[in-house]
Amino acid sequence: MAGWGVSEQSWRKGPWSPEEDKLLTQYVRLHGEGRWSCVARSSGLNRSGKSCRLRWVNYLRPGLKRGHITPQEEGFIIELHALWGNKWSTIARYLPGRTDNEIKNYWRTHFKKRGNSGKPCDKQEKNKNLRQKQQNQEEENGSSNSMQEDIMTDENIFDPTDKKQETVIPYPTLDNQFLPMMFQDITPWTSDCIAVDDYLWEGSLWNLDI
DNA sequence: AAATACTGCAACCGCGTTGTA
DNA sequence: CTACAACGCGGTTGCAGTATT
Missing domain, CATH: 1.10.287 (Helix Hairpins)
Structure with missing residues (x-):
C-alpha cells in the first residue's frame, strides 16, 4: 500500500513555515477537514496528506491549548492511562484542547521516568x-x-513500556474515587463513555478554556 | 566559556482500519 | 467479495533550547 499518495511524489518534509501554516489554515477553513490528500494537492502545499492532517490536528486546529499541562489534566492523564494504556487518541478525547501527540509526549517525558511512588523522578x-x-x-x-x-x-523504576513489568500498576485505580472526582470537576458527564465521546465530538467541550 | 547531557516537542514512519468503487 | 485509497493511531526520531559539568 502506498498510503496517502506518498510514493508518487517527493513531498516536502520537516518543520512547517508560517506561510505553509497560513495556506493550510485557509484551505481547511474554506473546505473543511478531511480529504487530506486533496488538501495536499489543491492547497498549493507541497506536503503529503498525512503531513497536512498532522499539522492541522496537532497545531493549527482551533481550540487547541498551547501551554503547560495543568495538575488536573495530569491527573486525568494518569487515570485514563491506567484505564486504557497507550490509547492516546482516546485519552485526548477527554482532555479538550489537548492532542494525542501532546499527551503522548507529556507521558513519555514526565511519567515514564516515575517510580512506584507515582511521584516525578528527577x-x-x-x-x-x-x-x-x-x-x-x-x-x-x-x-x-x-x-x-x-x-x-x-x-x-517502573517503565510502562517494559513488558516485564506490565502487571504493575503504580497509579490509583478507579476504586479510589479519583476519576469520578475529576470528571465532576469538568462537566456533569454521564458514565456512558459513548455518550461522552459524542458530547465531546459535538464540539461542546472544545470551547472550554479558550 | 566550552563541552556535554538532558528535556521537550514537532514531525515522520509504518501499520491497521475503514470506506468506496 | 476484492482491491485500493484514505484515514487514524501509536511508536519513533531529530533537533533546538536549557541545564549541568
Whole structure:
C-alpha cells in the first residue's frame, strides 16, 4: 500500500513555515477537514496528506491549548492511562484542547521516568543524591554493597513500556474515587463513555478554556 | 566559556482500519 | 467479495533550547 499518495511524489518534509501554516489554515477553513490528500494537492502545499492532517490536528486546529499541562489534566492523564494504556487518541478525547501527540509526549517525558511512588523522578536530583551517598560512603569507608543496592533500585523504576513489568500498576485505580472526582470537576458527564465521546465530538467541550 | 547531557516537542514512519468503487 | 485509497493511531526520531559539568 502506498498510503496517502506518498510514493508518487517527493513531498516536502520537516518543520512547517508560517506561510505553509497560513495556506493550510485557509484551505481547511474554506473546505473543511478531511480529504487530506486533496488538501495536499489543491492547497498549493507541497506536503503529503498525512503531513497536512498532522499539522492541522496537532497545531493549527482551533481550540487547541498551547501551554503547560495543568495538575488536573495530569491527573486525568494518569487515570485514563491506567484505564486504557497507550490509547492516546482516546485519552485526548477527554482532555479538550489537548492532542494525542501532546499527551503522548507529556507521558513519555514526565511519567515514564516515575517510580512506584507515582511521584516525578528527577533524574538530576537522583544523581545528585547518589553522588552524595557515594561520597558519604567513601568517607565512612563503607562497602560497595549498599551502593550497588541503590543503583539497582534506581534501575527498577517502573517503565510502562517494559513488558516485564506490565502487571504493575503504580497509579490509583478507579476504586479510589479519583476519576469520578475529576470528571465532576469538568462537566456533569454521564458514565456512558459513548455518550461522552459524542458530547465531546459535538464540539461542546472544545470551547472550554479558550 | 566550552563541552556535554538532558528535556521537550514537532514531525515522520509504518501499520491497521475503514470506506468506496 | 476484492482491491485500493484514505484515514487514524501509536511508536519513533531529530533537533533546538536549557541545564549541568
